[in-house]
Amino acid sequence: xxxxEQSLFLSVREGDSSVINCTYTDSSSTYLYWYKQEPGAGLQxxxxxxxxxxxxxxxxxxxxxxxxxxxLSLRIADTQTGDSAIYFxxxxxxxxxxxxxxxxxxxxxx
Amino acid sequence: GAVVSQHPSRVICKSGTSVxxxxxxxxxxxxxxxxxxxxxxxxxMLMATSNEGSKATYEQGVEKDKFLINHASLxxxxxxxTSAHPEDSSFYxxxxxxxxxxxxxxxxxxxxxxxxxL
Numbered sequence: 001x002x003x004x005e006q007s008l009f010l011s012v013r014e015g016d017s018s019v020i021n022c023t024y025t026d027s028s029s030t031y032l033y034w035y036k037q038e039p040g041a042g043l044q045x046x047x048x049x050x051x052x053x054x055x056x057x058x059x060x061x062x063x064x065x066x067x068x069x070x071x072l073s074l075r076i077a078d079t080q081t082g083d084s085a086i087y088f089x090x091x092x093x094x095x096x097x098x099x100x101x102x103x104x105x106x107x108x109x110x
Numbered sequence: 111g112a113v114v115s116q117h118p119s120r121v122i123c124k125s126g127t128s129v130x131x132x133x134x135x136x137x138x139x140x141x142x143x144x145x146x147x148x149x150x151x152x153x154x155m156l157m158a159t160s161n162e163g164s165k166a167t168y169e170q171g172v173e174k175d176k177f178l179i180n181h182a183s184l185x186x187x188x189x190x191x192t193s194a195h196p197e198d199s200s201f202y203x204x205x206x207x208x209x210x211x212x213x214x215x216x217x218x219x220x221x222x223x224x225x226x227x228l
Contacts, residue, residue: 042221
């Protein structure tokens, strides 16, 4: 079945860039998403990318997709303490059923 | 603002109680909604797909008699955890997708319900 993997923890200093990585196994994945979850809260969509794209930029966020290696990354520029959260990568074939990664806990140090 | 509303946000109750969680789409009619469960420090696991006017589709390993899903209207799906026990304590999240959205446009998630069974 489909599988999505992420590293579980990442620590960066405030002002530095954060890069969160994700790999997936289903080569037919059409849509890839990044969600943010703050403690005790639901999921907040950050950005998403279609498999026919290799990059998408939205303000401080840059998503890179290497479809050949089935690797997705999320870069957060000028990371702030408010960016501390868990970041989930998710993939979907149709945009309906999602498979989530385990989440990466980002800690931003002052 | 939120387009999917989930209620209640937190429930604490005694073992053996049945608990109902509501998921509403606010700006669109959702023929399909999804229910996820998240254990502490873990990812979201899809429990079931709720289909308006028909039976829900449950993922493997999810007890349909334990987690009753009703999708009686185009804007409301409910998840009832029957005779809840401490092992049912978890964070439950629903999602829905606007059928008018373009293919691949993401689902909208509720804010989740934290269920604690004593």
